[in-house]
Amino acid sequence: MIIPLLKGLATTLKMAFSKPITLQYPEEKREVSQRWRGHPELTINDDGGRRCVACTLCMVVCPSNAIKAIVADEAEDHGKYPVAFTIDLQRCIFCGFCQEACPKGAIKLNRLYELAQYDKKLLILDIEGATQSKSQLRLGDWL
Numbered sequence: 281m282i283i284p285l286l287k288g289l290a291t292t293l294k295m296a297f298s299k300p301i302t303l304q305y306p307e308e309k310r311e312v313s314q315r316w317r318g319h320p321e322l323t324i325n326d327d328g329g330r331r332c333v334a335c336t337l338c339m340v341v342c343p344s345n346a347i348k349a350i351v352a353d354e355a356e357d358h359g360k361y362p363v364a365f366t367i368d369l370q371r372c373i374f375c376g377f378c379q380e381a382c383p384k385g386a387i388k389l390n391r392l393y394e395l396a397q398y399d400k401k402l403l404i405l406d407i408e409g410a411t412q413s414k415s416q417l418r419l420g421d422w423l
């Protein structure tokens with residue numbers, strides 16, 4: 281009778297002083313794996329310019345038609361760049377095909393995971409919302 285009781289007490293004490301495996305979410309965030317696939321975003325160069333050359337390969341390869349409305353313009357040096365670019369996160373299945381297809385490394389899946397929104401329209405990213413420095417959809421921003 282007393283042995284099982286002591287065993288139980290020992291287990292309780294052991295767990296009481298061990299590192300907790302739960303987090304106080306949302307105050308504490310879990311570090312996700314390097315391989316985590318968040319949502320696609322347009323990457324930028326050091327000068328802040330987008331790498332995208334509006335070739336539309338990512339749009340063609342996307343299996344769920346989540347990338348739409350890539351509108352290209354031409355710079356003075358005849359280089360192309362996008363003036364419109366839409367990523368619909370309601371359709372995205374986070375497969376990473378767009379990242380693999382892009383010849384410029386201009387679209388990459390980030391490591392964000394708090395994508396829930398009350399307003400579905402916020403999940404349709406325009407070119408500004410889809411650009412790296414600004415694509416920070418986080419729970420804390422809209423609570």
Ligand code: SF4
Nearest residue numbers: 342372373375376378
């Ligand atoms: S991750 Fe997949 S589904 Fe999402 S935009 Fe890229 S290709 Fe489309």
Ligand code: SF4
Nearest residue numbers: 332333335336338382
């Ligand atoms: S993100 Fe890459 S694949 Fe998509 S249009 Fe721009 S350069 Fe082309």
